[in-house]
Structures are given as C-alpha cells and as structure tokens.
Amino acid sequence: MGLPRFPGGLSLPGWKPAAAGIARLPLPPVLRVPLLQHAGLPCEPCVAVGERVARFQPLGRVPAGALGAAVHSPAGGRVRAIEPGPTALPGRPEALHVLVEVETGDTDEAWRLPPLDPLGTPAEAVLERLAEAGVAGLGGAGFPAADKLAAARRLLILNGAECEPVVASDAALVQHHAGDLVQAAHLLARCCGAGDWVLALEAGMEAAIAAARQALAAAGEEAARRLVVLPDRYPAGAERSLILAVAGLELPEGELPRQHGVLVQNVATAVAALRAVRDGEPLVSRLVTAGGPGLRGAGVWEVAIGTPAHWLAKAAGGWALEALVLRAGGPMMGTVLPDAEVAIGKTTIALTAWPAPPASPPRPCIRCGDCAGVCPARLLPQQLHARLQARDRSGALALGLMACVECAACDVVCPSAIPLSAGFRAAREAEREHRFRQRQAEAAKQRFEARTARLEREAEAQARADAEDRTKRLSSAAARALAKARARRGDAGKDGGGDGRGGAA
C-alpha cells in the first residue's frame, strides 16, 4: 500500500539540521515575554514594573470570559518594563510585553503547580489545568488547548509532519520524547472523548519514526494502527491536507474539523499538555529550530519564551549574510520579522534567515497553469489573483479564497514570480476582519433589539401595573364613598330625619 495522499503539493529541499540532540539555550539577560502568544484576546498583565517574579509565576491572565492563554515567567527576576513591541504571531503584529531582567533564572520552583495523575484526573480538571498552565497550540495559530479539547471528538490526529524546509523541531521532539507523546495521546484522547488517535509523521523523519515505533511497542500499541507516515511532500502538515490524507475526509470549504469530530493537535502541544498535568509545569519554553542560509549554523534548541531572536541566532553561529529576511517559521509560511529583537513566543517553531530577494517586479502571467497543479486546496490561483487585482471580492470568494491555506506552493512554481500567496493572505485577512466586524455589528444589533424589546416589555408591564393600581384606587375610593353614603343614610334613619315619615314598620 502506498503512502496516504493529498492533492497538489511540492517536493522541497529539506535543508534540515542533522537529527541530533536538543541543546538548552542559556537564558538571555532580559526576557521580552509577549502577553499575546495565542488566538483570542491578549492577556492582561498581573505584575507591576519593579516587582520580583519567580519562574512559572503568571505574568498575564486572560480577561474574564475571553478566549486566550495565560502567560508565565520562564525565569526568576525583576519586571523592568511593560511595553508594546512587535510579535512573531501571524496576523498579530504588536502586543504588550513584560520585560523580565533575569536574576535567579530557572532554579525557583515555588510557582510549579501540583502534579495531577494523567490517567485518573477527570477531563474537566485536566482542561482547567491546561488553561491555568497557558497551554496553547505550538504548531501555528496558537489556539488555547483547553478550548480546543472541550468539544467532543471521535478522532485525534497528533500532527508531527513538518513539511517546511529547515524546520525540525517536531522531529526532534518525537525522536527524544516519544514515550511522553504516547502518554499525551492517551490523555488528550480521553479529554475530548476521541475513541481513536493516530500520530502523523513524514517520510524522511527516520529517527523520529523509529523512536515512535519503539515507544508505541513499549506501550503495547500497534504501530500499524497508531502511526501514519505521510509523503515527504509540502504541505503535508497543513490541517486540511493532513485530515484528507489520514482520515480520507475532505472538509467542505468553511467547515471546521470539529464539525466532523476530528481534532488535530501538534505533537509539541500534546507533550506540553502532559507536562502541565503530570509535572505541574506552566508552558514557559519550547523547541525552536534555528537555520537557513542566513545563519552560520543550524540545530534545535529548547528556548525560554521571551528570548529575543538575536540571542538564538548567536547560539546558531551568528548571521551569515548582511541583507537577510528573518522569519518566525520556515521559508514558506513563516512570519517575516521586523528585526531580531522580536521574542520567541509559544507558536515560534523556528527562526530561519534567508537572503533578501532581488527587488525585481513580477512579470505578466503566461497562463501556464503550474500554480493550479500544486494547490493543495484545488484552487485556481491565477484566476483568484486576477479577481483580487480587479478588486472583485465576491468573485474571489466564489473562487474559494477562504479555502486557501496560504501555503505559498503557487509562488514557488510561478515562472513569472507573481507574489500570489501574499495577495491571498492579505485578502483573507481583510475578509476575516470584515466578517468579524459584521458579526460584531450583528451582535450589537441583536443587543439593541433585545434591549428595546425589554424596555417595551417593562413599559407595558409598568402601564399594566399602573392601570391595576388606578383601578384598585378607584374601586377603593368608590367603596369608601358608598360606605360613607350608607353610613349617612344609616345615621339619618337613626335620627328619624328626612321628611319625618320614617317610623316603625
């Protein structure tokens, strides 16, 4: 049987660092910890400038009722400042950061959470722990893990497919922590009620595949059932391609995996969840690959969240080029960073450096169709591009703009060097913003209508109460008047008054 397939895709050069150990990056003198490293709202700072903080101590908490993930200090130190700065999170260019001057480092354990039994702790308590420990997706969008796991699923897919060149963080994680990953799979599957789970890796991750097979065998699991090896083809790790290849399910445009009972969770997120539960560790570090032709060396490091990019670059041998493009992630989907001060966040799977592209303008489309051939979403990128150039929003939507996974495979093959995916990314961002505003406007309208209806109901109720009150008052006045009249008549009878004709019957 061949490897599971998905449509389109590309074979890209690997340039991966050789499978070796994971080095621990020393802490920098100052950590810049972003208060936004996840989907949803930024955290609100819960420390003050000048305050001493310990490792694992919360620096920011999620606003009540909002989607988000708590942020913790990776080291003991003193809060030097709380200030805005650029982030490495896709689509969220700026956020507040807590700057921690590192003093006691990672020796202080006072804020470690109490360990919980990963096998016996009820699912609700596990989700509470994941929220408390700030566990969010480490693979890309940073969706808070507790919220993702709260919906019931039938299938859990642990995604270890790193299809981008250079990036090898998940391969290193699986290679060195495969036992934890199997334990994490059981924990997460139990939490979301999934009856089945699989681990998806890529052909070419030989060391990780071997380690996964060994860990599965040690846990009494059948590799044939639990391990899926995808083709070494970009973008095998993109959620929709992965679900199609692993489960044979092609998600209709606009529908989410959750609607089909499927949960895709990055392997590093799964292990972070296990550590939050089993070891009581808030999420304060992650594995990051550093590499690319703009760096002298390459490798995988365990890096404290908030470490500036230049600190990691220094550990990787320093810059190899003068003019370069720095990306949080790989060359295909990585976010371009404005400078090397930007801090490593929970979603920063890699720090890669690339030669700055020549500033030549794109040439006209020659209608070769190559872009359509590699599109994993079965789109027609050239036509989509033409609709966007014509500012035809509805035409672009009809051509499936929102199904684009922003993989940039179409850019790679375009002989005219047209920056197709950048236009799609911007248009999708604008469309998401538009829909968000529409939802907000709709919610505001519903709130206004509900308030108006409530005020009308209250006014009607008040009018009814007033009327009843008036009726009661009138009736009692009438009753009093009648009683008085009767009383007067009674008195008159006693006096024998009136016309003097009253007498004994």
Ligand code: SF4
């Ligand atoms: S960026 Fe979008 S249009 Fe281009 S190949 Fe990827 S999914 Fe298709």
Ligand code: SF4
């Ligand atoms: S690959 Fe480039 S030149 Fe070819 S059809 Fe697509 S946009 Fe046009």
